[in-house]
Amino acid sequence: MTGYHHEKDQVQRRLRRVEGQIRGLQRMVDTDSYCIEVLTQISAVTKALQSVALQLLDDHLGHCVQDAIAKGGADADAKVTEASQAIARLMRA
16 A cells, blocks of 8 residues: 555645646647746746655655564665665655
8 A cells, every 4th residue: 555545635636736737838838938937837847746746755754664664674674775766866856
């Protein structure tokens, strides 16, 4: 079971909102909106996606990683490494 299962509806709503923002960006490009306005909206979409990513990461740490650590063993080490790599990817984005 995923760490975000109890907040799945909220995550889906947030992603649908981002999807709407993307469609808005496409319309802006279609209508030749001013470059800076498009870039501003891209920044807003990027922040919205980062916010969803942080929520998912928090859920992952609080559920998946925490459960693996409680059980111990190689799975715990793997979950910590996996979370660390995910954080590194988010930092590079």
